[in-house]
Amino acid sequence: MGIEQKTHFEVNKAKCIQCGMCVNTCTGMVIELGKDGYPTMKEFERYGWKGCWRCQHCLAVCPQGAISIFDKKPEDSLLPPPSEMGNYMERLIVNRRSCRRFLNKNVDPQTITRILSAMSAAPTGGNSCNVEYTVIDDKDRVKEIWKLAYDKMDLCAKKHIYTSSFSDFYYSKMKQSEKTVRKNDLLFCGAPHLFIAHEKCEGKWTEDSKVNCNIATTYFELIANAFGLGTIIMSYPSDVLQEIATEAGKMLGIPDNHYKKLIVGFGYPEIPYSRGVQKDRTSKIHRYTKTRQESSIIPNEEAAE
Numbered sequence: 452m453g454i455e456q457k458t459h460f461e462v463n464k465a466k467c468i469q470c471g472m473c474v475n476t477c478t479g480m481v482i483e484l485g486k487d488g489y490p491t492m493k494e495f496e497r498y499g500w501k502g503c504w505r506c507q508h509c510l511a512v513c514p515q516g517a518i519s520i521f522d523k524k525p526e527d528s529l530l531p532p533p534s535e536m537g538n539y540m541e542r543l544i545v546n547r548r549s550c551r552r553f554l555n556k557n558v559d560p561q562t563i564t565r566i567l568s569a570m571s572a573a574p575t576g577g578n579s580c581n582v583e584y585t586v587i588d589d590k591d592r593v594k595e596i597w598k599l600a601y602d603k604m605d606l607c608a609k610k611h612i613y614t615s616s617f618s619d620f621y622y623s624k625m626k627q628s629e630k631t632v633r634k635n636d637l638l639f640c641g642a643p644h645l646f647i648a649h650e651k652c653e654g655k656w657t658e659d660s661k662v663n664c665n666i667a668t669t670y671f672e673l674i675a676n677a678f679g680l681g682t683i684i685m686s687y688p689s690d691v692l693q694e695i696a697t698e699a700g701k702m703l704g705i706p707d708n709h710y711k712k713l714i715v716g717f718g719y720p721e722i723p724y725s726r727g728v729q730k731d732r733t734s735k736i737h738r739y740t741k742t743r744q745e746s747s748i749i750p751n752e753e754a755a756e
């Protein structure tokens with residue numbers, strides 16, 4: 452047995468029906484049916500490509516709840532969503548929008564804990580699970596970071612010094628927006644909490660780290676919205692914290708060699724919306740069908756069907 456192998460893979464033989472689904476779902480191909488017909492885990496060198504991917508698919512797939520791994524018991528897993536979930540998910544996605552006005556109130560910490568717990572299931576390349584989440588869940592702490600960053604940013608703007616993405620024009624537009632949509636805060640939109648997915652960026656895995664973080668950001672936004680919170684994904688404040696107000700950036704406590712481009716502001720939304728928007732991106736859908744072999748890109752009208 453390899454030194455890293457401590458999977459604690461266990462099969463309850465009283466429950467197992469020897470269906471082999473665990474074998475067929477095992478990404479690392481380390482489960483096989485033994486001579487007695489029950490699943491067993493092969494010896495392997497190390498976690499990852501040379502062994503178990505730690506994905507827990509074996510525990511999740513078993514219709515009998517007969518498999519435990521890493522001391523996780525199947526009865527402690529959440530059950531799959533009901534079939535009507537597609538309708539809810541569709542509504543969630545269509546109704547999700549960026550929130551730029553928040554109530555000045557901390558979100559119930561249990562809700563944040565629940566969201567973060569679910570977030571641990573967000574996919575990562577090779578199931579590396581290396582993405583870290585930094586959450587500033589106290590509004591007064593956010594305010595401290597905000598004040599330091601905002602004052603520096605505003606001072607620099609007076610000298611026409613901006614982040615690489617900004618200019619006199621963009622900054623003046625943002626200043627105007629403080630009177631309406633951003634409520635006195637062009638930087639964090641007054642969000643009482645911040646969420647940042649970040650991962651150590653190393654050599655050839657740098658691009659993967661960025662993708663992992665961006666996926667985590669998206670998962671966070673959707674689940675936070677599902678729990679009734681407002682969210683705003685922002686790249687501008689992270690530019691400010693990394694280029695202009697580095698003292699404030701350090702207050703986040705994220706190491707310099709971590710990818711940290713997107714900051715999600717979240718909190719209870721100030722504005723309730725009554726319906727979804729109706730964005731039309733059909734011209735961006737390139738869909739291939741079986742029946743059309745010559746010109747298989749569907750014209751816009753058909754893609755909308």
Ligand SMILES: Cc1cc2nc3c(=O)[nH]c(=O)nc-3n(C[C@H](O)[C@H](O)[C@H](O)COP(=O)(O)O)c2cc1C
Pocket residue numbers: 547548549550551683684685686687688713
């Ligand atoms: C990568 C990314 C960066 C963004 N950065 C900012 C930002 O810095 N400030 C901001 O107010 N909105 C930011 N947004 C929000 C977009 O402006 C917003 O998604 C877009 O206007 C569409 O509005 P909706 O999200 O309500 O559909 C960002 C969104 C994404 C995906």
